[in-house]
Amino acid sequence: MREEAAQWVARLRSGVTEPAILASFEAWLTADPRHRVAFDEAARNYRIRSGELLDEPAGRYHWRAATLMAAAALLMLAGLLWRDRVDERHVITGKGDLRTIQLADGSDVTIDAETELDVRITPLSRSVTVQRGQALFRVAYESFRPFEVEADRIKARATGTEYAVALRPQEILVSVTEGTVDVRDEAGPSSEKLGATQLLTITRGSRIHALKRDLDARSVAWVRGKLDVDGQKLRDVIDEVNRYVDRPILISDSDIGDLPVSGVFDPRRPDNFLEALAQIRPITVERAADGSRRISRRR
DSSP: HHHHHHHHHHHHHHHOOOHHHHHHHHHHHEEEEEEHHHHHHHHHHHHHTTSSSOOOOOGGSSSHHHHHHHHHHHHHHHHTSSOOOOOOEEOOOOOOOEEEEOOTSSSSEEESSSSSEEEEEEETOOOOEEEEEEEEOOOOOOOEEEEEETTTTTEESSOOOOOEEEOSEEEEEEEEEEEEEEEEEEEEEESEOOOOTTTEETTTTTTTTTTEEOOGGGGGGGGGGOOOEEEEEEHHHHHHHHTOOOOOOEEESGGGGGGGGEEETTTOHHHHHHHHHHHHHEEEEOOOOTSOEEEEEOO
């Protein structure tokens, strides 16, 4: 029985999606209550061997905790067997395209403009890979299947919480608005545990020991369709705005790119932002016939 359970764990972990195989698994699981216990034990052993769960001596693994874990896992599995078991998709958003999607496990993902990600939900795992851009994850709670977001070499894992992951050219940001998230560096042993209202910034190419600080509303203002900046360089702000507009905004004089910018604005209405900026900074804005805009120093 244990060997059968281990075989089922291995097959499901491999990403099997054939309806006939999943139906066979359902039939085996419900045929005998002992099958469910064996499956839970095999799944836990698999996670220990793969490093997803720290091992504990048998004497310290309290029978009540084991029973509760098994019950939670079985409740989760019972639900999985009666809904879409696999959710695999490749999502790309264009300029100015902010959208929210629901995953098969009940989680919601709000995806920012110019973002690309891959979703993979299976009976035994939940993962999203961010290829570029950023997204906010409202994770449905499941202790048995941690929800993992990968960006570059960083993996951010939670069982049920709300957090955002941003993959930028020079850095990776993990922002936690609710619950806790474990952030792990695949390149080494470095890891961090983030709590609610905490933000971790990792410079790409460096270890994970980077900047950990309190999160403020600015970091996730994009979810509301806003950019909230406080002293950022003009060139960086324009790079963000250009993700939302059809025609890029250009900076003619490189020295003005260092000008500090603060404020809250809608990046889909750049003219309002640029008009306000021209009143408080020494710049002029010219609009070409093709709709593009060019910022230069006021002479």
